[in-house]
Amino acid sequence: MRIGELAGATGLSRDTIRFYERHGLVASRPSPEPSNDYRDYPEELVERLDMILAAREAGLSIADLSTLFSHLESETAGDGGFDADRFIDDKIVELRKTIRQARKVLDLLMRTRQALDRGPAGGE
Numbered sequence: 001m002r003i004g005e006l007a008g009a010t011g012l013s014r015d016t017i018r019f020y021e022r023h024g025l026v027a028s029r030p031s032p033e034p035s036n037d038y039r040d041y042p043e044e045l046v047e048r049l050d051m052i053l054a055a056r057e058a059g060l061s062i063a064d065l066s067t068l069f070s071h072l073e074s075e076t077a078g079d080g081g082f083d084a085d086r087f088i089d090d091k092i093v094e095l096r097k098t099i100r101q102a103r104k105v106l107d108l109l110m111r112t113r114q115a116l117d118r119g120p121a122g123g124e
Helices: 003-010 014-022 045-057 064-074 085-119
Strands: none
Touching: 003 014, 003 045, 014 045, 045 064, 064 085
Protein backbone atom coordinates (compact mmCIF):
# COMPACT_ATOMS: atom_id res chain seq x y z
CA MET A 1 0.00 0.00 0.00
CA ARG A 2 1.12 3.56 -0.54
CA ILE A 3 1.70 6.03 2.24
CA GLY A 4 -1.65 7.77 1.73
CA GLU A 5 -3.49 4.48 2.17
CA LEU A 6 -1.46 3.70 5.29
CA ALA A 7 -2.18 7.17 6.66
CA GLY A 8 -5.90 6.67 6.04
CA ALA A 9 -5.87 3.23 7.69
CA THR A 10 -4.07 4.47 10.81
CA GLY A 11 -5.26 8.05 11.17
CA LEU A 12 -1.64 9.22 11.21
CA SER A 13 -0.29 11.88 8.89
CA ARG A 14 2.13 11.08 6.10
CA ASP A 15 4.71 13.19 7.88
CA THR A 16 4.34 11.14 11.06
CA ILE A 17 4.75 7.89 9.14
CA ARG A 18 7.84 9.28 7.41
CA PHE A 19 9.18 10.42 10.79
CA TYR A 20 8.78 6.90 12.18
CA GLU A 21 10.43 5.52 9.06
CA ARG A 22 13.42 7.86 9.44
CA HIS A 23 13.83 6.55 12.98
CA GLY A 24 13.66 2.92 11.88
CA LEU A 25 10.32 2.10 13.48
CA VAL A 26 8.68 1.21 10.16
CA ALA A 27 10.07 0.35 6.76
CA SER A 28 8.91 0.63 3.18
CA ARG A 29 10.24 -0.81 -0.01
CA PRO A 30 10.51 0.61 -3.51
CA SER A 31 7.47 0.11 -5.70
CA PRO A 32 7.76 -2.84 -8.07
CA GLU A 33 6.64 -0.50 -10.85
CA PRO A 34 9.83 0.89 -12.44
CA SER A 35 7.95 3.90 -13.80
CA ASN A 36 7.47 5.65 -10.44
CA ASP A 37 9.33 6.55 -7.27
CA TYR A 38 6.54 5.51 -4.90
CA ARG A 39 7.23 3.45 -1.81
CA ASP A 40 5.16 0.43 -0.77
CA TYR A 41 4.23 -0.18 2.85
CA PRO A 42 3.23 -3.66 4.01
CA GLU A 43 -0.28 -4.19 5.41
CA GLU A 44 1.10 -5.35 8.78
CA LEU A 45 2.34 -1.81 9.43
CA VAL A 46 -1.22 -0.78 10.35
CA GLU A 47 -1.03 -2.92 13.49
CA ARG A 48 2.56 -1.88 14.20
CA LEU A 49 1.72 1.81 13.90
CA ASP A 50 -1.25 1.34 16.25
CA MET A 51 1.13 -0.22 18.76
CA ILE A 52 3.68 2.57 18.29
CA LEU A 53 1.00 5.19 18.83
CA ALA A 54 -0.22 3.48 22.00
CA ALA A 55 3.35 3.16 23.28
CA ARG A 56 4.04 6.83 22.55
CA GLU A 57 0.85 7.91 24.31
CA ALA A 58 1.92 5.80 27.30
CA GLY A 59 5.20 7.68 27.47
CA LEU A 60 7.72 5.55 25.58
CA SER A 61 10.12 7.65 23.58
CA ILE A 62 11.11 7.21 19.95
CA ALA A 63 14.58 6.24 21.21
CA ASP A 64 13.08 3.57 23.49
CA LEU A 65 11.01 2.10 20.68
CA SER A 66 13.87 2.28 18.22
CA THR A 67 16.20 0.48 20.64
CA LEU A 68 13.64 -2.19 21.44
CA PHE A 69 12.64 -2.86 17.82
CA SER A 70 16.19 -2.89 16.50
CA HIS A 71 17.30 -5.44 19.06
CA LEU A 72 14.20 -7.62 18.89
CA GLU A 73 14.25 -7.73 15.10
CA SER A 74 17.96 -8.22 14.58
CA GLU A 75 19.16 -11.63 13.55
CA THR A 76 21.43 -11.64 16.56
CA ALA A 77 18.78 -10.61 19.09
CA GLY A 78 20.32 -12.85 21.72
CA ASP A 79 23.80 -11.45 21.18
CA GLY A 80 25.47 -8.15 21.89
CA GLY A 81 24.64 -7.76 25.55
CA PHE A 82 21.19 -6.20 25.06
CA ASP A 83 18.89 -7.53 27.75
CA ALA A 84 15.38 -7.19 26.34
CA ASP A 85 13.79 -8.54 29.53
CA ARG A 86 15.58 -5.94 31.63
CA PHE A 87 14.73 -3.16 29.16
CA ILE A 88 11.04 -4.11 29.22
CA ASP A 89 11.00 -4.50 33.02
CA ASP A 90 12.53 -1.02 33.37
CA LYS A 91 9.88 0.45 31.06
CA ILE A 92 7.14 -1.27 33.08
CA VAL A 93 8.51 0.31 36.27
CA GLU A 94 8.63 3.73 34.57
CA LEU A 95 5.09 3.43 33.26
CA ARG A 96 3.74 2.33 36.64
CA LYS A 97 5.37 5.40 38.19
CA THR A 98 3.82 7.61 35.50
CA ILE A 99 0.41 6.04 36.12
CA ARG A 100 0.71 6.66 39.89
CA GLN A 101 1.66 10.28 39.25
CA ALA A 102 -1.18 10.74 36.77
CA ARG A 103 -3.66 9.30 39.28
CA LYS A 104 -2.47 11.82 41.90
CA VAL A 105 -2.96 14.70 39.48
CA LEU A 106 -6.35 13.35 38.43
CA ASP A 107 -7.42 13.07 42.08
CA LEU A 108 -6.30 16.64 42.75
CA LEU A 109 -8.18 17.93 39.70
CA MET A 110 -11.33 16.04 40.68
CA ARG A 111 -11.20 17.42 44.23
CA THR A 112 -10.63 20.91 42.83
CA ARG A 113 -13.60 20.49 40.49
CA GLN A 114 -15.80 19.39 43.42
CA ALA A 115 -14.67 22.37 45.50
CA LEU A 116 -15.45 24.75 42.65
CA ASP A 117 -18.87 23.17 42.18
CA ARG A 118 -19.67 23.75 45.88
CA GLY A 119 -18.90 27.46 45.49
CA PRO A 120 -16.94 29.80 47.74
CA ALA A 121 -16.48 28.88 51.39
CA GLY A 122 -18.69 30.74 53.86
CA GLY A 123 -21.57 31.22 51.42
CA GLU A 124 -20.25 34.43 49.87
